[in-house]
Amino acid sequence: MKIINEDLASLKRLVQTKTQQLTDLKVESAVRDIIANVIKNGDAAVKDYEAQFDQVKLTDFKLSQAVIDDAYDNLDPKVKDALLLAKRNITSFHEKEKATGFIDAEQPGVLRGQKLLPLNRVGLYVPGGTAAYPSTLLMSALPAKIAGVNEVIMVTPPQVDGINPAVLAAAKIAGVDAIYQVGGAQAIAALAYGTETIPAVDKIIGPGNIFVATAKKQVFGQVAIDMVAGPSEIGILADDSADPRQLAADLLSQAEHDKRARPILITDSADLAQAVSDNVTSQLNVLPREDIATAAVDEKGFIAVVSKVEDMFDLMNTVAPEHLEVQLKNPTQYLNLIKNAGSVFLGRYASEPLGDYVAGPNHILPTSGTARFSSPLGVYDFVKRTSFIQYTKDALAKEAPAITTLARVEGLEGHARAIESRFDTYYD
Numbered sequence: 001m002k003i004i005n006e007d008l009a010s011l012k013r014l015v016q017t018k019t020q021q022l023t024d025l026k027v028e029s030a031v032r033d034i035i036a037n038v039i040k041n042g043d044a045a046v047k048d049y050e051a052q053f054d055q056v057k058l059t060d061f062k063l064s065q066a067v068i069d070d071a072y073d074n075l076d077p078k079v080k081d082a083l084l085l086a087k088r089n090i091t092s093f094h095e096k097e098k099a100t101g102f103i104d105a106e107q108p109g110v111l112r113g114q115k116l117l118p119l120n121r122v123g124l125y126v127p128g129g130t131a132a133y134p135s136t137l138l139m140s141a142l143p144a145k146i147a148g149v150n151e152v153i154m155v156t157p158p159q160v161d162g163i164n165p166a167v168l169a170a171a172k173i174a175g176v177d178a179i180y181q182v183g184g185a186q187a188i189a190a191l192a193y194g195t196e197t198i199p200a201v202d203k204i205i206g207p208g209n210i211f212v213a214t215a216k217k218q219v220f221g222q223v224a225i226d227m228v229a230g231p232s233e234i235g236i237l238a239d240d241s242a243d244p245r246q247l248a249a250d251l252l253s254q255a256e257h258d259k260r261a262r263p264i265l266i267t268d269s270a271d272l273a274q275a276v277s278d279n280v281t282s283q284l285n286v287l288p289r290e291d292i293a294t295a296a297v298d299e300k301g302f303i304a305v306v307s308k309v310e311d312m313f314d315l316m317n318t319v320a321p322e323h324l325e326v327q328l329k330n331p332t333q334y335l336n337l338i339k340n341a342g343s344v345f346l347g348r349y350a351s352e353p354l355g356d357y358v359a360g361p362n363h364i365l366p367t368s369g370t371a372r373f374s375s376p377l378g379v380y381d382f383v384k385r386t387s388f389i390q391y392t393k394d395a396l397a398k399e400a401p402a403i404t405t406l407a408r409v410e411g412l413e414g415h416a417r418a419i420e421s422r423f424d425t426y427y428d
């Protein structure tokens with residue numbers, strides 16, 4: 001793995017060019033064509049793309065309840081128990097995210113408030129190109145259910161040998177209402193615009209590869225999206241108290257997701273940097289997904305050596321990684337130095353996959369530097385707010401002059417007259 005020794009300003013510039021690319025122009029243009037074709041030709045276009053990109057000739061997108069039940073009933077009990085443990089921990093964490101509206105009656109004759117409403121229909125994208133992701137399904141479906149979404153539908157790429165049974169069982173465990181076997185940009189287009197068989201949704205949730213992420217960006221506006229969660233990332237801050245074998249393993253845990261995944265280590269120890277780099281090389285040789293992880297390490301990964309702990313955080317805040325591991329002595333003391341990160345893992349035993357599967361916080365997180373302004377997926381992503389007001393005549397009379405004055409400043413006479421129609425007075 002490349003080791004870079006440069007001054008902080010150069011490192012920051014490098015990070016900015018390396019991390020903040022959500023898409024590329026060729027993909028943008030291919031995805032635009034896919035979306036246009038799905039809008040025009042609906043199911044027929046989706047079927048063509050599935051044959052082309054996933055090598056599956058589909059007659060029907062929707063999976064029958066019998067297929068889902070069968071997957072659930074025949075699932076290895078060990079896998080079922082693990083999914084149920086994950087469900088319990090994800091649920092207990094996300095229950096704490098539930099928010100309520102408010103009513104304010106502090107001024108005489110005035111009632112103001114805001115209520116929270118769950119979304120009506122959401123579409124969950126569950127990635128399935130190079131790996132199966134039952135855990136990701138739980139991470140999106142359970143918060144939707146906790147929020148009270150009326151209809152939760154799911155899409156995932158079809159597989160030549162059928163969709164992984166653990167994904168189907170997880171969908172049943174989480175209470176997903178319908179499953180469509182469609183993937184990639186064509187699935188996002190179908191969810192956004194609807195086809196003959198796939199209903200249009202109010203919001204699309206979930207991570208995916210660059211085609212999925214780009215499609216979500218392009219359909220935003222027609223439909224809401226949670227965020228642009230692209231290829232996985234891990235940023236590790238470590239000093240010489242950390243174990244290079246464990247650091248390398250954690251870097252590869254995310255590198256193996258995608259050739260475009262980003263494994264990054266920032267340290268103040270040149271010796272540790274070299275030891276981690278050596279461990280990455282030796283562990284890569286025996287990793288089943290060696291080809292994917294090697295591409296990620298070579299093209300997107302790096303180890304930066306800086307001179308002091310404050311510089312480590314400064315540089316990592318520029319990276320704004322999806323996952324941030326702090327493997328320093330007494331890691332909790334640094335929480336207030338972390339400004340940009342999707343999810344933080346403190347100390348040696350908070351290895352990233354703990355959060356991927358069972359700890360409970362969401363693993364659908366902002367990537368590509370968007371942790372500067374985005375949050376983990378949560379119950380709040382499945383609700384919207386509506387505000388309301390009620391005034392008595394006396395209360396309105398008190399504020400009428402201000403309203404009519406502002407309306408006339410804006411040249412909107414009709415607004416002023418609407419207020420004055422409640423009274424015999426011309427206020428201006």
Ligand SMILES: NC(=O)c1ccc[n+]([C@@H]2O[C@H](COP(=O)([O-])OP(=O)(O)OC[C@H]3O[C@@H](n4cnc5c(N)ncnc54)[C@H](O)[C@@H]3O)[C@@H](O)[C@H]2O)c1
Binds near residue numbers: 231
């Ligand atoms: N942030 C998270 O929470 C999280 C969780 C799990 C996975 N991930 C990320 O999700 C991604 C999953 O990627 P994946 O590829 O395994 O599955 P995917 O389901 O995102 O993508 C597979 C689809 O991509 C489309 N595709 C492939 N090649 C194409 C091409 N040349 N042109 C047009 N479309 C094409 C196909 O339609 C296929 O169905 C990875 O980047 C992984 O890091 C993120």
Ligand SMILES: N[C@H](CO)Cc1c[nH]c[nH+]1
Binds near residue numbers: 133135136356363364
């Ligand atoms: N690390 C991924 C998020 O970037 C989530 C995941 C699912 N399964 C394994 N890992």
Ligand SMILES: [Zn+2]
Binds near residue numbers: 232253353
């Ligand atoms: Zn992972």
